[in-house]
Amino acid sequence: MAPGLLAALLVLPAPAAPQPGGAFRLAFGTDPPTLDPAQASDTTSSTVIRQIFDALLELDERLEVRGALAERWAVSADQRVYTFHLRAGVRFQNGRELGATDVKYSFERAARGKRPWVFEKIAGARDFIRGRSPGIAGIRTAGERTVEITLDRPFAPFLYLMAYDAASVVPREEVARRGATFASHPVGTGAFRLAEWRHDDELVLERFPEHFRGAPLLNRIVFRIIPAEITRFNEYRTGNLDVTDIPTGYCRRVQRDPRTGHDVAIWPTLGTSAVRFNVERPPFDDRRIRLAIAHAVDPRVAVRGLLEDCVSPPRGILPPAMPGFNERVRALAFDPALARQLLASAGFPGGLGLPRVAYYYNTTELNQRIAELIQAELGEIGIRLELRRLDWAAHIMLVDDGTAGFFRQGWIADYPDPENFLTVLFHSRNVGAAGNTSRYRNAAVDRLLDEADAMPAGVARFRRYGQAEQLILDDAVWVSLYHYSSRALIKPYVRGLERSPLSSAPEFLAPLRKVWLAR
Amino acid sequence: MRVVRPVAQRLLALGPVLFGITLLVFALNAVALGDPARAALGQRADPEVLRQLRHEYALDRPLVVQYATWIGRLLRGDLGRSYRQQRPVTEVVADRLPATVRLALAATLVSVVVGVGAGATAAARPGSGLDHALMGAAVLGISTPVFWLGMMLALVFAVGLDWLPVSGYGGGDLAHLVLPALTLGALHTGTVARMTRGSLLDVVRLDYIQTARAKGLAEGTVLGKHALRNALIPIVTVIGIGLADLLVGAPLTETVFAWPGLGRMLVAAVGERDLPVVMGAVLVFAVVYVVGNLLVDLAYLVIDPRTRAAD
Numbered sequence: 001m002a003p004g005l006l007a008a009l010l011v012l013p014a015p016a017a018p019q020p021g022g023a024f025r026l027a028f029g030t031d032p033p034t035l036d037p038a039q040a041s042d043t044t045s046s047t048v049i050r051q052i053f054d055a056l057l058e059l060d061e062r063l064e065v066r067g068a069l070a071e072r073w074a075v076s077a078d079q080r081v082y083t084f085h086l087r088a089g090v091r092f093q094n095g096r097e098l099g100a101t102d103v104k105y106s107f108e109r110a111a112r113g114k115r116p117w118v119f120e121k122i123a124g125a126r127d128f129i130r131g132r133s134p135g136i137a138g139i140r141t142a143g144e145r146t147v148e149i150t151l152d153r154p155f156a157p158f159l160y161l162m163a164y165d166a167a168s169v170v171p172r173e174e175v176a177r178r179g180a181t182f183a184s185h186p187v188g189t190g191a192f193r194l195a196e197w198r199h200d201d202e203l204v205l206e207r208f209p210e211h212f213r214g215a216p217l218l219n220r221i222v223f224r225i226i227p228a229e230i231t232r233f234n235e236y237r238t239g240n241l242d243v244t245d246i247p248t249g250y251c252r253r254v255q256r257d258p259r260t261g262h263d264v265a266i267w268p269t270l271g272t273s274a275v276r277f278n279v280e281r282p283p284f285d286d287r288r289i290r291l292a293i294a295h296a297v298d299p300r301v302a303v304r305g306l307l308e309d310c311v312s313p314p315r316g317i318l319p320p321a322m323p324g325f326n327e328r329v330r331a332l333a334f335d336p337a338l339a340r341q342l343l344a345s346a347g348f349p350g351g352l353g354l355p356r357v358a359y360y361y362n363t364t365e366l367n368q369r370i371a372e373l374i375q376a377e378l379g380e381i382g383i384r385l386e387l388r389r390l391d392w393a394a395h396i397m398l399v400d401d402g403t404a405g406f407f408r409q410g411w412i413a414d415y416p417d418p419e420n421f422l423t424v425l426f427h428s429r430n431v432g433a434a435g436n437t438s439r440y441r442n443a444a445v446d447r448l449l450d451e452a453d454a455m456p457a458g459v460a461r462f463r464r465y466g467q468a469e470q471l472i473l474d475d476a477v478w479v480s481l482y483h484y485s486s487r488a489l490i491k492p493y494v495r496g497l498e499r500s501p502l503s504s505a506p507e508f509l510a511p512l513r514k515v516w517l518a519r
Numbered sequence: 520m521r522v523v524r525p526v527a528q529r530l531l532a533l534g535p536v537l538f539g540i541t542l543l544v545f546a547l548n549a550v551a552l553g554d555p556a557r558a559a560l561g562q563r564a565d566p567e568v569l570r571q572l573r574h575e576y577a578l579d580r581p582l583v584v585q586y587a588t589w590i591g592r593l594l595r596g597d598l599g600r601s602y603r604q605q606r607p608v609t610e611v612v613a614d615r616l617p618a619t620v621r622l623a624l625a626a627t628l629v630s631v632v633v634g635v636g637a638g639a640t641a642a643a644r645p646g647s648g649l650d651h652a653l654m655g656a657a658v659l660g661i662s663t664p665v666f667w668l669g670m671m672l673a674l675v676f677a678v679g680l681d682w683l684p685v686s687g688y689g690g691g692d693l694a695h696l697v698l699p700a701l702t703l704g705a706l707h708t709g710t711v712a713r714m715t716r717g718s719l720l721d722v723v724r725l726d727y728i729q730t731a732r733a734k735g736l737a738e739g740t741v742l743g744k745h746a747l748r749n750a751l752i753p754i755v756t757v758i759g760i761g762l763a764d765l766l767v768g769a770p771l772t773e774t775v776f777a778w779p780g781l782g783r784m785l786v787a788a789v790g791e792r793d794l795p796v797v798m799g800a801v802l803v804f805a806v807v808y809v810v811g812n813l814l815v816d817l818a819y820l821v822i823d824p825r826t827r828a829a830d
Binding site (some may be wrong): 030033034039041042066114115116117129130180181182183198199200201202224225226227228230231233237238240368390392393394396397398400409411424432433434435480 | 554557560561563564565567568600603604605611673684685686688713774775776777780785787790791792
């Protein structure tokens, strides 16, 4: 053994045993609007909800399904019936023991909440959501601790939905007692319970010692609410936060800085940033115009110049971290000469005769700079771009109702399956606010997606999604700019913080019960 | 008696002023792009949920009915519920009020102590190097962008020197108040300093000051006791309006220092189209403004002997 290596081995500390205690300090940009799993529709709320509540299942760092409230489960041969067996002795934070009826109650309650799509694959769910039946027929309890869920048709990612925070289990009596204020006085079965919430300032969770997995290691989790990313960064530098996100434009600097270089953690997440077209709106109803724009935009410039190579350049629509990501899917290449040809063949040689094109985006510094970049690139082929910068509420309205013809929109998957990208964003049944803001209607794509959605998990299913993805890319209804990554600073003494592709700093959706502090 | 009538007049005027303001805010919101129900649903919105939510928020009713309902509730002391937080607006506003009041008072204290001190010092030696330096600093204070100043103060005193906390309310700890108060106070400090200097210089030219000097009183006594009192009226005006300004919130200062105040909350509520919170907050602000101006007027009566003598 080389002497240098030996020396290195000697000074390496032995793998430490997890130490209990301490407070884990992190920060959000906004106050969570709600802590009620049925009412949440944002990742800030979900991050806290995941610590206070449990679902039947959960996903580990490698996105594998693990038992949570359910200790085991079985799927019928026809892939339609899921039977979940609950753990014995699970207690809510009010002391009451969990039973199968709590699961049925919670699912029916949440199905009429803000994210009904989590439950709509269950037989009878749609009738229930629209008020046409008193309960969801497809959810049946058998005995104290068995829940049987029947789907309309097979749906391979269903287990992921059962690990989603909208499917958290809540105690009926607390909801009844608290009414709407359950959102600020949540009671779940989770490893942590709410200790204190000073709005816009600080939200504190404390450990729940009777958690079914045993008490978590941390005593407390402190979420500070710090709106400015530079302030979060300063708090991290002065040692007041244990983790934070890297501010926009600081990615290279923190990597080079010896004080922060070792703390940098960048990992791919399940999201893609893109520009989209409303294919019903002229001139974008002409495929050649869309193709011309797609070939004129070089995403690598933004990735290198604006995003400091801290995200990955686009490969297709699905991010590379997504199960089912297909290496063979090809995005349209940067090719200004071809772009000019296409523009000419559409009747606008050199952009002549083409009216100004409006580009819509929501207000952030990065979006602004990307918009200016696209404006310059399209100017090169003769397309004059008019920038329409709006706040989020106005932007999403014009995108949903079809006013915006060319606009910025990204997507971050709720669960790791191509269905949650391609079907949501491009199936004709989801035109509008449900996800298909391109208003894209392609029978061949619909058919491929319908088939894949109902197929059993496996290579053949992923191949269908790959075919659909290629058709969508070739139609240039969506032009990927880059795939998201989580850019975090993590103090070296923080252990057990999962870098799941579903977790993006500063919102760590992973279970924080595994975190401990080696100090 | 002389005090009662103007106060009563002002209080009577409060009703129409508040009505006008709420109507204006409601109308502005109605013409602004964006749908509160859509904004509450994240990126993926189920059309059925959207419809139900619009019904729940009463957005599917005519605007006149929506506004009338809001006014009707207000008269019963109910500001409605926040769309986003599902809590009563009174609670949402009350949560942030203590932090806002603390910051406004502290920033006012900074501007009065530093501003009056600098203004009086400059007035004592008009045209001197010190005068120019102080007035230059005042202009700098007025024109420095708040966000930048806050960031610089935090970098130097919190990150660099580690004397003060970077941000946060700190449960009411005084150390947390220093940097936000200095940042927010800077603008008004400059205004108060310039007003104090100008006002003092106007007064010292008057005959009674010459008399005081002729009596052989010390210059400090002349300025501090005789001149300042008369120079106070315009200064009090600036301070009073400044305090109202600061109470109305300081979204940028609150954002840089993660201060849980009303200004930041209002900006967020506008972004989310959380109309009940926006209306509630604006109402509170309007009351603060009108009452603040009233207090300034009352202060004239106390300070200015002429207003009393004229009775």
